[in-house]
Every structure is written in C-alpha cells, then in structure tokens.
Amino acid sequence: MSLALAACLLVLFLLAGIGMPVAYALILAATAYLAVGGQDLALAGEQIIQGLYDSFVLLAVPLFIVAANIMNAGTISERLLKFCVALVGRFKGGLGHVNVVASLIFSGMSGSAVADAAGIGKIIIEMMVKSGHYTRGYAAAITAASATIGPIIPPSIPMVLYALVSDTSIGFLFLAGIIPGLVMGVVLMAMNVIIAYRRGFETDEVVPLSELPQLTVRAFPALLMPVILLYGIYGGITTPTEAAAVAAFYALILASLFYRSLTWRSLYAVLAESARSSAAVGLVIGGALIFNYIVANENIPGQMAGALVGLEMDPVLFLLSINVLFLLLGCFLDATTIILVIVPLFIPTCRLLGIDLIHFGVVAVVNMMIGLITPPYGILLFVINAVTGIPLGEIIRNVLPFFVVLVGALLILIFSPDMVLWLPRIFGYQG
Numbered sequence: 001m002s003l004a005l006a007a008c009l010l011v012l013f014l015l016a017g018i019g020m021p022v023a024y025a026l027i028l029a030a031t032a033y034l035a036v037g038g039q040d041l042a043l044a045g046e047q048i049i050q051g052l053y054d055s056f057v058l059l060a061v062p063l064f065i066v067a068a069n070i071m072n073a074g075t076i077s078e079r080l081l082k083f084c085v086a087l088v089g090r091f092k093g094g095l096g097h098v099n100v101v102a103s104l105i106f107s108g109m110s111g112s113a114v115a116d117a118a119g120i121g122k123i124i125i126e127m128m129v130k131s132g133h134y135t136r137g138y139a140a141a142i143t144a145a146s147a148t149i150g151p152i153i154p155p156s157i158p159m160v161l162y163a164l165v166s167d168t169s170i171g172f173l174f175l176a177g178i179i180p181g182l183v184m185g186v187v188l189m190a191m192n193v194i195i196a197y198r199r200g201f202e203t204d205e206v207v208p209l210s211e212l213p214q215l216t217v218r219a220f221p222a223l224l225m226p227v228i229l230l231y232g233i234y235g236g237i238t239t240p241t242e243a244a245a246v247a248a249f250y251a252l253i254l255a256s257l258f259y260r261s262l263t264w265r266s267l268y269a270v271l272a273e274s275a276r277s278s279a280a281v282g283l284v285i286g287g288a289l290i291f292n293y294i295v296a297n298e299n300i301p302g303q304m305a306g307a308l309v310g311l312e313m314d315p316v317l318f319l320l321s322i323n324v325l326f327l328l329l330g331c332f333l334d335a336t337t338i339i340l341v342i343v344p345l346f347i348p349t350c351r352l353l354g355i356d357l358i359h360f361g362v363v364a365v366v367n368m369m370i371g372l373i374t375p376p377y378g379i380l381l382f383v384i385n386a387v388t389g390i391p392l393g394e395i396i397r398n399v400l401p402f403f404v405v406l407v408g409a410l411l412i413l414i415f416s417p418d419m420v421l422w423l424p425r426i427f428g429y430q431g
Contacts, residue, residue, distance in 0.1 A: 004033045064160075065274045103146035113372055125390075147380055154226075155174065161285070176420050284336045334379060
C-alpha cells in the first residue's frame with residue numbers, strides 16, 4: 001500500500017467515524033490522497049465534472065426521484081392502497097399482505113426504497129395500527145422489509161448506478177430484477193402468514209368483491225405507469241433515461257389533471273425536496289468518482305484479480321464470500337456508497353471467474369437492499385422512525401424474522417442464475 005493510499009484511508013475512516021456524511025468524507029479523503037501523492041488537487045474537481053456531465057444515464061436518478069415524490073404528494077398512493085386492500089386484504093394477516101403487494105406495485109413506479117417507506121409506507125402503517133390487529137412495531141417492521149423490494153423491480157435507481165460502474169445494460173438489469181423482486185415479495189408474505197397465525201392476528205375487515213372493479217378502475221391510471229415504462233424501454237421507444245422523464249411527466253399529469261390532487265404549492269415542495277434528494281445522491285456519486293480514480297491509479301482491481309488467478313476459487317464460493325462482505329458493509333454504509341466504491345473492485349474478478357455481470361449486479365443490489373434494514377445504519381429503520389415516531393427498538397425486534405427470509409431469498413438468487421437471467425434472455429440477452 002502506498003503512503004498516499006494509506007493517508008486516504010486514514011482520513012476516510014477518521015471522518016466517517018466522527019459522523020461526517022460519507023460523501024464529504026470520500027471527497028476529503030481523495031483530496032488527501034492527491035496531496036500526499038503530489039498530484040494536482042484540481043484532479044478531484046475534474047473527475048467529478050467529467051463523471052457527472054459525461055454520463056447521460058445519471059439523469060434517470062433525479063427524474064425517478066421526482067416521479068416518486070409526485071406520487072406521494074398526490075392521492076395516487078392512497079388509491080393504490082385501496083385497490084390492494086380489496087385484492088389481498090381478505091386473507092390471514094391481510095393488511096400485512098396489502099403492505100407487501102403495495103410495495104410490489106409502487107416499486108414499479110419509484111425505484112427508491114426510501115420513497116416507498118416514507119410515502120405509501122406511512123399510510124399503511126397508520127392503517128395497520130388503527131385496525132387494532134397489529135402492533136405498531138410489527139406494522140413498521142413489515143413496511144421496512146417490503147420497502148426493500150422498491151429498487152429491485154424496475155425502475156431502479158441502484159441498478160442505474162450499477163450500470164454506470166459495470167458498463168452493463170440498464171434494460172437487461174431492469175428485466176433481471178423482476179423475478180427476484182417477486183421472490184422477495186413471496187417470502188415476505190409467507191413470513192407474514194406464519195407470524196399472523198403464531199400471534200393470533202385477527203382477520204381484517206373484508207372489502208366486498210363487488211367493489212373490486214370500481215377500485216381497479218380508480219387505480220388503473222396509476223397501475224399503467226410500470227407498463228408504460230417497460231414498454232418504452234423494451235419496445236425500443238425510449239432509453240431508460242428518457243423513460244424516467246416520461247415517468248415524471250406522467251406522474252405530474254396524473255396527479256395534477258386526472259386526480260386533481262396536486263396544487264402549485266405542493267408541486268413546489270415536491271420539486272424542492274427532489275432537488276435536495278438528488279443533490280445528496282449527486283454528492284455521493286461525485287465522491288465515489290474520485291475514489292474510483294484512486295482505485296484505478298493504485299491498480300487495486302488488477303492486484304485482486306491477479307491474487308485470485310492461482311487460487312482456482314469456485315465462482316459460487318466467491319459469490320457467497322462477497323455477499324457476506326456486502327451484508328457486513330450494509331450495517332455501516334449506504335447502498336449508493338457500496339455500489340459506487342466497493343462493487344467496482346470485484347467486477348474484474350467476476351469477469352475472470354466467468355460470473356455473469358447482470359446476475360452479479362442483481363444479487364448485489366438485493367443484498368444492499370437487505371442492508372437497508374440491518375442495524376445500526378439501516379436507513380429504512382431511521383426513515384420509518386422519523387415519519388411515524390415508532391421507537392427504533394420496537395422496529396428492530398420485529399424486523400428480524402423478515403431479515404432472515406430475505407437472506408434466504410438472496411441465497412436462492414445466488415444459486416439460481418438461470419432464474420435471474422430468464423427474462424433478459426427472452427429479450428435477447430446472450431449472457
């Protein structure tokens with residue numbers, strides 16, 4: 001390890017340890033590397049500018065954020081919830097199922113776990129607690145767990161970032177996320193049934209089937225958004241970035257003109273909040289771009305690949321080892337940082353071992369979404385605590401069973417690359 005890299009890591013861990021935001025810690029650590037290495041400090045700014053302005057795909061991130069915030073500001077989320085209640089609320093643990101199915105549907109619109117938890121999640125938690133059948137800790141826990149599906153089913157902001165660092169197709173990544181997202185939904189609903197019987201949750205009030213057609217019609221325009229997105233991308237009409245713009249525009253038209261639930265004041269609040277969220281993500285991306293320059297300059301991926309050449313490591317064993325590492329890192333780092341800084345280190349090794357990069361990307365993103373509910377960092381736990389006031393201790397105690405089944409789903413995906421790649425191959429993927 002060079003002196004410059006040692007100084008970089010020392011500054012990074014020191015600043016992160018005292019609570020500085022990761023984005024600032026990355027930028028300052030990279031600046032320390034350049035200073036100790038005698039390189040031009042202007043390289044930091046150059047890497048940020050080139051990385052951000054030369055990547056058209058990154059425009060999808062703020063556009064998906066805007067689309068999600070518009071849907072949360074209008075009545076779209078409430079209409080979707082009423083549709084889900086009529087659809088699956090009649091079964092044992094009904095509102096728990098509603099929670100998961102609502103996340104599955106909403107994930108096809110936002111691409112963000114935080115948007116899912118803060119928007120539709122807050123509404124369903126209130127519904128579950130008011131019903132009197134569920135404790136507030138359980139309602140918050142299943143909401144946090146189901147929100148992890150958001151970035152798996154397309155669109156997905158983390159997959160956009162992974163495509164940036166791995167040079168893989170966003171379209172094929174989106175397709176590959178559909179079945180894993182459904183697998184996650186199934187295991188969460190199965191655990192919900194088990195807990196509902198063990199704790200004796202009463203059956204929720206059943207919505208008559210005669211009302212289902214009317215509720216479906218009212219929710220139908222919102223349900224069309226995933227269809228429009230996927231048809232635009234896979235029909236060759238739009239790029240993923242253009243599809244994100246279409247999603248934001250469609251959400252705006254839906255909330256303002258069709259449902260008439262978005263005022264000029266609320267639109268301003270939505271755009272301001274979206275700008276803040278996009279800036280926060282942009283800072284992390286900027287810091288990661290400089291850090292990636294350091295990694296390339298030190299030839300760390302090449303050294304790692306070279307070290308593995310003589311080991312003859314089994315690809316599945318490598319995947320299992322990396323996923324254990326990602327789960328541990330998810331306890332302390334956010335998903336964006338891991339994708340942009342840590343994941344690129346292992347991409348050359350994946351190529352060397354013959355691991356498909358689409359499969360690796362989907363598994364990595366699923367792993368990092370599980371990291372969103374692992375203490376002490378679990379950002380979804382903090383988001384739900386902030387919007388509902390439910391103590392973190394209650395949420396963490398109740399989220400553990402869902403964490404276990406999600407890890408089980410992750411293992412299924414690791415050992416079943418053909419299942420993950422089935423849809424992309426139907427649409428022409430050669431991997």
